Amino acid sequence: MQILPLKEIDSIASYLHEKNRQETNYVTHIPQSIEDIKNDLSHKFDENTFYYIEDHDTIIGILGFESVDDETANVWGPIVNDTSEETLSALKEIWETLLNDHPNIKYCHISLHKDHILNNSKLKRLHAGYVETQYTLEIQQPPLPIDKKHQMTPYSKPYYYAFNKLHSNSFKHSDISADDIIDSLDDNHALYLYIAEGLVKGYIYLSIDIPEKLATIPNLASHHDYRKQGIAFQMIHFATTEAFNHQDVETVRIYVDSKKHEQIQLLYEKVGFHIVNETHHFKYVRPYDV
Template identity: 30%
Template structure:
């Protein structure tokens, strides 16, 4: 007989996770690799909102957990499934419903799955989770070599602090470096490029170079909403790519972009960027579900 139970023993949970299948595990990459960090995350999840398991004859067959990243905002990690067990869509719903049953209607529960490598769509359909957006991880292993000279792009200057700070904070709200942290980090391997036209900052790009791993990350970039669709972000990316390969001995330049428009993402191919991974993001909002069924 199957039972839905709440687990409270970290060692029991870790032992099952280590031996389980991850084919349908949301936010798998959020599991810390360091044991100490993993224990911290696990203890927080046990305390709130909980670790929920499906058991048969006292043996764990599947489990799901979550961690909070903001008030009533959660990222779901799971399901983890036993090697010889098949978790049906309805069984997944039972696990998820138990996990969220004590949370208020204004809560939001987020899922993330690697497209092409994980199976998740029927689970999301069963609980009525909605597609939110896609995170694309792109990388380029060489500069295409085309001549490029954009006089609108310069290194950061203090006079543009206010405009840069405002644009960055409007664009990146969660778990991002602050404008001051970015500026304080600037050195030989941390560069901030800004796009200036008519005396106005219309976009920026922050490049971090890791000489030990021989790669560079375009950590943040954005253009002002008043000047979108003018190719400013595209120009900044092209500039940073060429700058990185010309000034450092690196193997690749990479970045992440969040978008619903796959056609826009494909434009980066023109610069030499290729999609390395893509993660489909879903969210479940109880209040919307209740509204749908009551209307």
């Protein structure tokens, strides 16, 4: 068994493509198509940021740092064929090499399928701690009607200030601004506001992909002063119903980051969504030098 720096991109790409289609080795940050994998390996990595483990001329594991900014990296991997002590020791050696060679990296993000063979306890070897779970939820038919009359209205310019403030406060580190959402509005992108007592208490953004027959809910937020009042449920129910009013939509999908599975059950499953995928997010934080 030996550890080698990035080379033989075609072989590594084939290995990644095969392994990443398996739930036991699925890693969020790796593209799905083999061509995209090859392209990223060629342009985002080099011999100092990506290593693989080889045994008898066969690739049995990989690990790489994809730079996000000067201090942050998304981790490609860990992907391994087995969890033997020898393999895990080689993996840890690569991890320590990457950290030592890139002292500027303070934060590493790892995102694995819930059934990944290295999930949870085995990641402690890399000193990465659990942060949250991302749930992918879908629904294939309109939700059942509710008795309560909705308080939703399409976005209009008079509500710009209130919407902008709510979005900015809810997503302080988002790459998508309130103006980005507003500029995108067309026949396939809609923004609805929850208005009560003359106040914008929540919003939900709906996007429709006609070729995929898919609607997604990329953003929703409710004002922190009005939480636990059923606002989120009503917004999700309304937007999902609106999505299925579009003749091309067969599925509505939403991604939710949460530590609490109970929240998923009480809110999204109550509307009619079901979980189709779960990925666990971990984060490594480099200790400060004392």
